[in-house]
Amino acid sequence: MQAKPIMKVEFINPFLTSLMNVLETMAMTKLQPGKPSIKKDTTARGDVSGLIGMAGPQTKGSLSVTFEEKLALSIMERMLGERPDSLNDEVTDMVGEITNMVTGGAKNILGDNGYDFDMATPMIVSGKNHTINHKCEGSTLVIPFTSDNGKAFIEVSFDILSDE
């Protein structure tokens, strides 16, 4: 089989809606999605990110959800009623949980459409102003989000290996 990776814009929508649902349900936080774009450089800088790998025989990829520190802290505050001082273990646990839920929601939708994959375990990166590069064969799509408490970004690289 000659692997021919493709990435369609519609593959990102399940991740987008999943993130918006999760944050609205868990933390009464409304995100306004901006325009999706193909990532040309590493412009999505943030302070805490949840990253997860997706892998299957015909599908592989990666997702990252990046938050500004003040947005991550405000999500925690809305979930727990108390605002942490910093990006502590509770915050990274929460970002990992969000990453799992967003990917799980998208996996169900994509699975119904014939794109099956298994989810790896999430990783959380903390560090002021870090950037993430998704190394895939195809393109990485980025969606910026704004909220009343700061910015977030989703980046998805999702290759379908086709034998056409």
Place this chain on the structure above:
Amino acid sequence: MQAKPIMKVEFINPFLTSLMNVLETMAMTKLQPGKPSIKKDTTARGDVSGLIGMAGPQTKGSLSVTFEEKLALSIMERMLGERPDSLNDEVTDMVGEITNMVTGGAKNILGDNGYDFDMATPMIVSGKNHTINHKCEGSTLVIPFTSDNGKAFIEVSFDILSDE
């Protein structure tokens, strides 16, 4: 099936030997492994990291390989004969490639032992002094490495879901 994640210390060895082989072969860089330990906090700070997810029906996990900036630059210099000024795209490409090779090497060994998984696509994080948290059910193992050009770390979280 009741998932019961376990992590055995011997699962980290294939990643360790694979990283040492890759760097010695590709970049004439000898790493001295330190003592593996179970990660209790996020002490492994670095400047550039390659992260990858591993996922299969019975196995899931994540790997990160973290380099100090000066070590990453020196690896590039030894591979290409020229030292980049900063952690540019060439360096992140190289870190992604190393991450793929290390995981591919470990996958072969672990597959021979009955632990099959698919590899996701790698992600590369750049940012001064960032830390990584692997969110798995079991433990995360860390191996520190020293070299004549700086430090590196491998962190592996590798859960075997057993139905015992």
